Amino acid sequence: xxxxxxxxxxxxxxxxxxxxxxxxxxxxxxxxxxxxxxxxxxxxxxxxxxxxxxxxxxxxxxxxxxxxxxxxxxxxxxxxxxxxxxxxxxxxxxxxxxxxxxxxxxxxxxxxxxxxxxxxxxxxxxxxxxxxxxxxxxxxxxxxxxxxxxxxxxxxxxxxxxxxxxxxxxxxxxxxxxxxxxxxxxxxxxxxxxxxxxxxxxxxxxxxxxxxxxxxxxxxxxxxxxxxxxxxxxxxxxxxxxxxxxxxxxxxxxxxxxxxxxxxxxxxxxxxxxxxxxxxxxxxxxxxxxxxxxxxxxxxxxxxxxxxxxxxxxxxxxxxxxxxxxxxxxxxxxxxxxxxxxxxxxxxxxxxxxxxxxxxxxxxxxxx
Numbered sequence: 001x002x003x004x005x006x007x008x009x010x011x012x013x014x015x016x017x018x019x020x021x022x023x024x025x026x027x028x029x030x031x032x033x034x035x036x037x038x039x040x041x042x043x044x045x046x047x048x049x050x051x052x053x054x055x056x057x058x059x060x061x062x063x064x065x066x067x068x069x070x071x072x073x074x075x076x077x078x079x080x081x082x083x084x085x086x087x088x089x090x091x092x093x094x095x096x097x098x099x100x101x102x103x104x105x106x107x108x109x110x111x112x113x114x115x116x117x118x119x120x121x122x123x124x125x126x127x128x129x130x131x132x133x134x135x136x137x138x139x140x141x142x143x144x145x146x147x148x149x150x151x152x153x154x155x156x157x158x159x160x161x162x163x164x165x166x167x168x169x170x171x172x173x174x175x176x177x178x179x180x181x182x183x184x185x186x187x188x189x190x191x192x193x194x195x196x197x198x199x200x201x202x203x204x205x206x207x208x209x210x211x212x213x214x215x216x217x218x219x220x221x222x223x224x225x226x227x228x229x230x231x232x233x234x235x236x237x238x239x240x241x242x243x244x245x246x247x248x249x250x251x252x253x254x255x256x257x258x259x260x261x262x263x264x265x266x267x268x269x270x271x272x273x274x275x276x277x278x279x280x281x282x283x284x285x286x287x288x289x290x291x292x293x294x295x296x297x298x299x300x301x302x303x304x305x306x307x308x309x310x311x312x313x314x315x316x317x318x319x320x321x322x323x324x325x326x327x328x329x330x331x332x333x334x335x336x337x338x339x340x341x342x343x344x345x346x347x348x349x350x351x352x353x354x355x356x357x358x359x360x361x362x363x364x365x366x367x368x
Contacts, residue, residue: 022088022109022117022157024081026187026240028070028165029090031132032116032154036063036141039075041304042258043095047265050101054126058100058143060265063132065139072170072233074185074305075257077160077240086110088119093257094186094221097121116154129153160240162192167240168233169196169226172279172306175286179231182279182307183238184223184255188245190216192237195229200251201309207317209252209288209309217245223255223307225279225286254310259297268301276302277309277320286322 029038042048042060050056070076079091087106090097097107105121107130112118119130132152133141158165167189171179191198198218199211211225218224218238228236254276258267277288278295288309293299302308309320 021086022080022082025079025242026160027078027080027157028076028160029078029080030156030158031063031152032114032156033134033152034063034132034136034138034141036065036132036138037070037076038062038078038143038155039064039069039073040078040092040095041075042260042265042267043093043100044258044265044267045095045100045102047260047267048100048102050104050123054123054128055146056101056123056128057265058130058145059262060100060260060267061143063141063143068170068233071166072168074167074183074187077167077185077187079187079240080157090119092186112154114154116156118153119155130155162237162239166192166234166237168193169228169236169238170233171228171231171236173281173286174231175281176284179228179236180279180286181226181228181236182223182253182255183226184221184257184305184307185218185238185240186220186257187240188217188220188243189238189240190218191226192239193229193235195227196236196238197227199225199227200247200249201225201253202250204252204288204309204311204320205315207320208323209320211322212249214247214249217241217243219245219247222247222251223253224251225253225307252310253307255305255307256302257304259301259304261298261301268297270300271296271302274313275310277311277316279307279309280319282319282321287319289319 039062041062047060048057064070075093077092081089081091083089083106086109088109089106098105101121101123104123107119107121110118120127128145131144131147131149133144134147134149134151135141160167169181169183171181173180198214200214201209202212203210226236230236256269260267271291273290278291280287280289282289297303
């Protein structure tokens with residue numbers, strides 16, 4: 001009987017330890033009280049000040065109710081990695097909790113009886129728990145680790161999969177009967193739904209660009225174009241992978257992780273039409289074009305986790321169509337050598353002197 005009881009106690013302890021140890025992997029982190037999911041939307045350590053008393057501002061980490069934002073945004077994918085014992089780091093969007101606290105703390109995960117976790121860090125002898133805003137009715141909120149409320153301090157760790165916790169591509173455009181979206185993720189991933197392809201832009205200039213399909217796992221931090229199987233993200237699933245692939249071809253696409261705009265803590269990149277084109281269509285074909293306000297965050301900034309075509313100033317038309325980089329596609333109707341046109345069709349007076357590329361009756365002039 002004594003031996004049986006000892007074995008029973010041993011099995012219970014083993015089961016508890018197995019439950020307490022969260023395996024390193026990709027997760028979505030959901031609050032048990034508010035049901036909102038964590039989304040890392042600011043990776044600038046300067047925007048997470050830690051006071052001498054141990055309090056910290058974490059307003060750059062938001063939380064969202066389940067929906068399209070959660071299911072389509074790479075910012076909701078958290079890589080939880082075990083450091084030692086019950087010490088963990090939570091990584092995403094090119095940063096981590098350890099980095100955002102200036103390397104001052106990791107996160108301790110304390111398992112609860114229902115299988116959820118409390119997460120806390122200790123700094124200056126002050127223990128701070130990761131807590132959601134205690135109002136469960138908000139669709140969008142932010143972490144409030146300094147809150148005295150204990151209602152929203154427990155979290156589920158849901159492994160990312162291709163079922164309930166899937167990550168899908170929300171297409172940006174439809175061209176030639178196909179749907180296309182773009183993504184820049186801080187983690188490597190693979191295409192998990194049928195009918196999907198991934199592309200990078202290898203050449204661009206004038207009124208065109210060329211794409212090349214890439215197969216296998218998509219490298220972390222590489223902006224890509226995804227050909228989707230439908231307009232529904234649930235049919236365009238991707239899956240984070242534990243690999244370290246590299247890109248062996250040139251990629252002219254560009255992207256950012258953050259587009260945060262606030263009164264105190266900004267983390268964004270303004271759109272410059274001299275350097276960027278955003279995905280669109282032209283004549284039924286996939287295209288990159290000068291952005292309009294709807295393409296941008298608050299009409300001015302590059303959207304987070306999207307891909308933009310990076311171009312050379314003076315060497316890109318307003319609209320660039322897939323299929324080639326033939327600059328001769330843009331021609332003036334001029335018959336005299338004194339009438340020059342820029343690549344976006346503007347007529348100039350006399351021979352141009354400003355740096356750029358110009359067309360005259362099919363002839364090209366490069367001003368360096």
